[in-house]
Amino acid sequence: MPPHVLIFPLSMQGPVNCMLKLAELLCLSGISVTVLNTDHIQRSLIRHTDVLSRFSCYHNFRFETISDGLPDDHPRSSELFLEILEGFRTVTEPVFREMMVSGCFSSKSAFPVTVIIPDGSFSFALDVAEEIEIPLIYFETVSPCALWTYLCLPNLIKAGEVPFNSNDLDVPIQSVPGTETFLRRRDLPSFYRCDDLANPAMHILMNQARHVPRAHGLIINTFETLDASILVHMRNLCPNIYSIGPLHTLLKSRLTIAPQSSVSNSLLEENRTCLTWLDTQLEKSVVYVSIGSMATMTVDQFFEIWHGLVNSGQPFLWVKRPGSIVGEYDDDEVSKHLMYETKERGFMAEWVPQEEVLAHSAIGVFLTHSGWNSTMESIVEGVPMICWPHNVDQQVNSRFVSEVWKIGIDIKDTCDRFIIEKAVKDVIHLRKNELIQSVKMLGEYGALSVAEGGSSYMNLNKLVEDIKSMGIKAS
Ligand SMILES: *[C@@H]1O[C@H](CO)[C@@H](O)[C@H](O)[C@H]1NC(C)=O
Ligand SMILES: *[C@@H]1O[C@H](CO)[C@@H](O)[C@H](O)[C@H]1NC(C)=O
Numbered sequence: 001m002p003p004h005v006l007i008f009p010l011s012m013q014g015p016v017n018c019m020l021k022l023a024e025l026l027c028l029s030g031i032s033v034t035v036l037n038t039d040h041i042q043r044s045l046i047r048h049t050d051v052l053s054r055f056s057c058y059h060n061f062r063f064e065t066i067s068d069g070l071p072d073d074h075p076r077s078s079e080l081f082l083e084i085l086e087g088f089r090t091v092t093e094p095v096f097r098e099m100m101v102s103g104c105f106s107s108k109s110a111f112p113v114t115v116i117i118p119d120g121s122f123s124f125a126l127d128v129a130e131e132i133e134i135p136l137i138y139f140e141t142v143s144p145c146a147l148w149t150y151l152c153l154p155n156l157i158k159a160g161e162v163p164f165n166s167n168d169l170d171v172p173i174q175s176v177p178g179t180e181t182f183l184r185r186r187d188l189p190s191f192y193r194c195d196d197l198a199n200p201a202m203h204i205l206m207n208q209a210r211h212v213p214r215a216h217g218l219i220i221n222t223f224e225t226l227d228a229s230i231l232v233h234m235r236n237l238c239p240n241i242y243s244i245g246p247l248h249t250l251l252k253s254r255l256t257i258a259p260q261s262s263v264s265n266s267l268l269e270e271n272r273t274c275l276t277w278l279d280t281q282l283e284k285s286v287v288y289v290s291i292g293s294m295a296t297m298t299v300d301q302f303f304e305i306w307h308g309l310v311n312s313g314q315p316f317l318w319v320k321r322p323g324s325i326v327g328e329y330d331d332d333e334v335s336k337h338l339m340y341e342t343k344e345r346g347f348m349a350e351w352v353p354q355e356e357v358l359a360h361s362a363i364g365v366f367l368t369h370s371g372w373n374s375t376m377e378s379i380v381e382g383v384p385m386i387c388w389p390h391n392v393d394q395q396v397n398s399r400f401v402s403e404v405w406k407i408g409i410d411i412k413d414t415c416d417r418f419i420i421e422k423a424v425k426d427v428i429h430l431r432k433n434e435l436i437q438s439v440k441m442l443g444e445y446g447a448l449s450v451a452e453g454g455s456s457y458m459n460l461n462k463l464v465e466d467i468k469s470m471g472i473k474a475s
Contacts (some may be wrong), residue, residue, distance in 0.1 A: 005026055006116050011040065054344060069092055100128050105475050114134060115467050117139065139240075143221075145397065146339065148178070151213070154209055161174065162188070173188065178233045187233060188389075219243070223243055226445070243456060245446075247376075248377070250450040251261050268322075268350060278363070287386075291369040291390070295324070298325075299329045300415075303404065304344075304416055306338060351373060371394060405439075
């Protein structure tokens, strides 16, 4: 049977982007790939991005869609998480099983799927794969350091460390091997800050911890040097790990025709004037501020950050994404001082081409929400970080940035103008050499890992070979 991979991403922008990169890498290696998206995600991809034309050059690629069980006009916002889960459980999961067992992807079809690569949280997909006896490799798009805390959840519960038995978030955590000296309750993923194990998010994580080690393999977006301290432990549980990151760099290195500008999957229009503005700034002087495509801040937090930036005396480029500030404020109430200083030294944009911004020599520090995508991009470009994590894996990522990689400062659970001013001054002046040296070194290791003979380069080749041989076994 010719190898045919089915990639099935979680129906959210970030994971979909990441999975599309893997799809493209596999297509370039001559493997046939089908990406299964929910109808809703597919509609927004077609409306806002150039995916159709981008993938049209691959004759071995196609999209298929599946219902997410919700009406078209459902907002699918994160507050309606439970409805989204319910739609998935009652509609998507049974339809997926039917597609695999007897439908369009089954051995009875014209072009059977030989390997499934679903999102790491899709436990049901492994049950189906085991039922029809085809191999499954999970792809985890969250950071490996956060994934490791998910995989350790049964141990954390057994040891009585989760759920927390008091409100003290500084209690050290002992049941996540490799992190005993620095991980605190506060650094665990945001889901762990709940006192109810029956909570649906905890339920998904428990299932994930039980299912992921049973798969044929696990793909993660990191490189060996970056996560060596936890990969050594993770391999005891999941021996077959393909670390193929930084994924965006690996893809760039394999594309023979450079894309026009950098590949954009973003749903918002990018302001490119900021690059011209950066050209006028001193080297390593600018604070780049962005909390990514999902996170929000309150008006109070917005003003604390604003004052902190202005008081630091550094120029700043701030991505003020529409809708990212929750609550109202009156422009007349903003102090004259803040307005004046911002006009002198600040640049506010709705959205920017992040990779190009981070690569600009004027950028001195990235004030980030510590999403995994942004963290990897900052490492690749050698930019130190100030981390203000919001949720999911971000709490873990920011701790690794400050304590393991020592390439930034973690200000989690605070939002105070004095702390921000001090953090900016520390990164730009006091700890400049030390931080830049560390992050530059990591960035270079990242570049080496995707270059010919590097670990991510070799792991991708191994993944491709394994997928091809799995196809032969299935015939
Ligand atoms: C990573 O995040 C940034 C900012 O949120 C965005 O501009 C960029 O397109 C993202 N990259 C990927 C690969 O999704
Ligand atoms: C980019 O941002 C600047 C500064 O806020 C603004 O003046 C300009 O109109 C924006 N350009 C685009 C294309 O949005």
